[in-house]
Amino acid sequence: MKYLLRIGVCVAALLILLGGIYFLIENGTAPARYGSENVETQKEGIFFINLGIIVLSCIPLICMLLAFIIYAFKKDILYAALSFVVAALLTYSLMIGFGIHFFLSSPK
Amino acid sequence: MTNIEFSLITFLGSLLAGGLGAMTGLGGGIVITPLLVFLMGVDIRFAIGASLVAVIATSIGSTAINISSGFTNIRSGIFLATATTCGAIIGAFLINDVPTSALFILFGLVLLIALLHTPRKEKEVISSKLATFLELDGTIDDNGVIVHYGVRRVALGWFIMLIAGFFSGLLGIGSGALNVLAMDSIMKYPFKMATATSNFIMGITGAASIGIYFYSDIIEPTLIMPVILGVFLGAIVGAKIHAKIEAKNLRRLFSILIFLMALLMIYRGIRS
Numbered sequence: 001m002k003y004l005l006r007i008g009v010c011v012a013a014l015l016i017l018l019g020g021i022y023f024l025i026e027n028g029t030a031p032a033r034y035g036s037e038n039v040e041t042q043k044e045g046i047f048f049i050n051l052g053i054i055v056l057s058c059i060p061l062i063c064m065l066l067a068f069i070i071y072a073f074k075k076d077i078l079y080a081a082l083s084f085v086v087a088a089l090l091t092y093s094l095m096i097g098f099g100i101h102f103f104l105s106s107p108k
Numbered sequence: 109m110t111n112i113e114f115s116l117i118t119f120l121g122s123l124l125a126g127g128l129g130a131m132t133g134l135g136g137g138i139v140i141t142p143l144l145v146f147l148m149g150v151d152i153r154f155a156i157g158a159s160l161v162a163v164i165a166t167s168i169g170s171t172a173i174n175i176s177s178g179f180t181n182i183r184s185g186i187f188l189a190t191a192t193t194c195g196a197i198i199g200a201f202l203i204n205d206v207p208t209s210a211l212f213i214l215f216g217l218v219l220l221i222a223l224l225h226t227p228r229k230e231k232e233v234i235s236s237k238l239a240t241f242l243e244l245d246g247t248i249d250d251n252g253v254i255v256h257y258g259v260r261r262v263a264l265g266w267f268i269m270l271i272a273g274f275f276s277g278l279l280g281i282g283s284g285a286l287n288v289l290a291m292d293s294i295m296k297y298p299f300k301m302a303t304a305t306s307n308f309i310m311g312i313t314g315a316a317s318i319g320i321y322f323y324s325d326i327i328e329p330t331l332i333m334p335v336i337l338g339v340f341l342g343a344i345v346g347a348k349i350h351a352k353i354e355a356k357n358l359r360r361l362f363s364i365l366i367f368l369m370a371l372l373m374i375y376r377g378i379r380s
Contacts, residue, residue, distance in 0.1 A: 005169075030111055049332065053318070089194065092197070
């Protein structure tokens with residue numbers, strides 16, 4: 001569990017760093033815009049950053065699935081059920097996001 | 109401002125926020141949003157998205173460290189996460205429907221709540237029936253002395269966690285202060301246990317909102333990049349320093365900073 005968390009965070013951070021460097025090399029001198037006006041889509045490197053964010057958000061889900069398996073093996077029905085509920089809620093939220101945005105940046 | 113300048117300043121700001129948050133134990137995630145909004149002129153919803161990702165990262169990072177010290181009660185974490193994830197999903201869905209001025213005011217109020225908490229005097233607690241049924245109690249190793257602790261008022265605690273999850277989803281924060289309020293003041297977990305378990309829960313809560321944030325179009329990858337790298341690095345360095353120094357004055361300073369940010373957020377909300 002400990003190693004899963006550590007490795008997961010490091011992989012996510014590396015992906016985001018990689019994507020960030022790529023993005024800055026390609027777009028470093030373009031003006032930055034994050035105000036309330038529509039943000040222009042800047043594609044380079046976004047894929048890696050998004051992948052990093054997704055890896056990060058999947059770690060809690062993997063933890064809950066692991067917990068579910070462990071409690072199920074211990075025949076601890078109550079906690080197997082509770083971790084299943086949490087895992088299901090996380091899957092629901094992530095599915096909503098992934099379905100639309102995984103490879104796209106901003107379909108408007 | 110070019111992208112390089114923007115990323116660099118955001119990175120340094122997040123580094124400072126993450127470092128101060130870890131050093132003082134108040135958590136840096138909560139100041140990320142005001143920092144981005146007031147200093148960098150970022151739209152509040154993009155800032156909320158970036159802050160949430162930072163919350164998930166710090167939660168996972170600190171749980172990786174805490175879990176071996178035994179202060180994280182995983183059972184209680186899973187049980188209470190059923191509340192926070194429900195709340196977070198509802199909150200996250202509402203983010204584009206709540207008017208911006210209300211977001212500012214709510215954020216300011218939650219910042220103020222974060223400052224209110226004072227640890228209670230710990231004394232022995234006998235578990236309630238529901239807590240015994242759920243096996244939420246446990247033992248804590250207090251400098252070599254193994255102490256058993258009980259847990260009470262489970263239903264009320266669960267409900268407060270639902271609200272904490274709601275604000276986490278709506279405002280992109282970890283809701284650490286509300287979590288600890290529920291676990292420490294209401295359910296009577298030992299303080300160390302409450303903070304470590306709250307940290308564990310925050311990552312789960314955050315992951316429950318993030319998919320919906322993607323869906324709501326408030327995840328801006330190039331903004332998140334410097335924030336997350338800064339907070340992450342800051343939190344690691346801060347935690348190392350935290351172990352070595354008594355941070356009372358620093359804590360006071362950071363509290364004043366949070367207080368000022370809260371007032372600014374509320375002022376901006378009322379004005380607009």
